[in-house]
Amino acid sequence: MKEPLLQGLIAAPFTPMNEDCTIKTEAIPAYADFIAAKGCLKGVFICGTSGESVSLTLEERKNIAEAWTNAAKGRFKVIVHVGGMSQPDCVELAAHAASVGADMIAAMAPGFFKPASVKDLVGFFKPVAAAAPELPFFYYNMPSITGVSLPVHEFLAEGKKDIPTLAGVKFTHNNLMEMQQCINLNDGEFEVLNGFDEILLAGVACGCKGAVGSTYNYIPGIYQGILDAIESGNLDEARRMSKKAVDIVDVLVKHGGGTRAGKIFMKLAGFDCGPCRLPIAPCSETELAKTREELEKTDFFKYTAV
Template identity: 55%
Template sequence: MENYQRLEGMVAASFTPMEANGDLKLTEIDKYADLMAKSGVTGVFVCGTTGESASLTTEERKLILTQWLKSAKGRFKVIAHVGSNCQREAIELSKHAAQSGAAAIAAIAPSFFKPSSVDELIRFFAPIAAAASNLPFYYYNMPSMTGVDLSVVQFLKEGKKRIPNLVGTKFTHNNLMEMGACLQLNGGEFEVLHGYDEILICGLALGAVAGVGSTYNYIPSVYAGIFDAMKNNDLATARSLQQKSIQVVEVIIKYGGGVRGGKAIMNLIGIDCGSCRSPLSSFTDEEYDSLKNDLKKIGFSGIQK
């Protein structure tokens, strides 16, 4: 991992633009990348939960990553999520990420046949990480989606012995005690990328310096303000901005959560991401009208449609 640098600041979990029939709309990523470059993000996290990775084919995920790398033009880092229930598919995606020029890879735990121990999780990830041994590898911990709630501290401790390029975890969990333990492990050896947007202030207070979030796509100034306020020990400002974040999250939960509701917001601000793939349903005209009203009520700006 030559010239490896730790992540800091905002990493936007990218949505996957799609046509009305569900096909990929790769041409929209150029415009999307320009928006991300202007927003001040450190990087984008491609084909994760927000990007509907579980609803994409392996070939589609390769095409999406390739386009993001092209569209980024070196203005921010592109991190490839390569996780899959199929280890061999994840290895293939990992190799592709390394060959294509991704800055790092991450993988979520398998969620159908689940590992029952840290050792099983390490054995699953080791060949995936090895397939991109020149890139930093992050364990994407999200028990609410995977049902895998194994000790992340233990994984980092034992995993580093068998996964040399393991650098940390994307910690999408509200167990802040465990998060703090990960941050303190071995004198701060591992990166902990904060995952839940609505409690970013908590992760930063514990010592995290980077976050990965879907709402960073459309309210980046709120999160940039939180990062700056926490650096300056301005808790009043940080709390106020975090409350604005919570208001937006409350709205997207009303419309089916961060993927479905968030994708609709992207459409409203001028990035044509289309609808989600089945089983997530398309937004109706009535829902769009209601969403606009809900966003206006909380002072959300930037609606173009």
């Protein structure tokens, strides 16, 4: 069996912003150091949901991609999300990602005018992947955001015929039957990356070798603990570590989910990524204090302590 392109934990970084919500690319080298210092992170998945991709301009996304590929310095892999609503924009972003030295690209389905069939989705992605012919391409499946619920295993099977670089899927969904169908397709031909942080334990049990998550930015040690416990055959310990993650994600959900609350959590973890761009509402000092209080009842600060 071939070595996976991606295995272990891959963080989904937030896009650093100034208080006026302009992009703060000068913060990315320090962010890259923050990621590298965690020790257990194998890569970054940039300009995805956590990175507020659809709220950014093409030029901003290019600048962010270039900053991350430069800052990574071979310490970890850089996967650039190039998805969007406009196919020509996606093609342009894919070509740019290749030109600046990205390791891989990924794209979610367009979520306004949606593909009605697997054939339509393949047709949308074909020129995008072709614009970066040397880079592995991952489908970013997240039906809760895109509203596109086409069968992923069918997309992989059909897509490979027209997209030779199709390597797998970032599976951000809780349909574990479909996840297993993707993992088992053609004797494990495709890589399936677990996408919901709080079900990493289940994803690994299904057969995922890699995982992409926003909470890996600040508490990767908890998730590495899950992986280590599974590797050693200690399922009780894996469950115990998973509960720690679930307790923290529960607070995350109360404050707006991965992107909005994630930036609040990053500030509390010691790396301020600034506010989110509207329409995501800003965080008040009162909410920040409340979030800290809630997180103190979890193991958050134990795992974010420097």
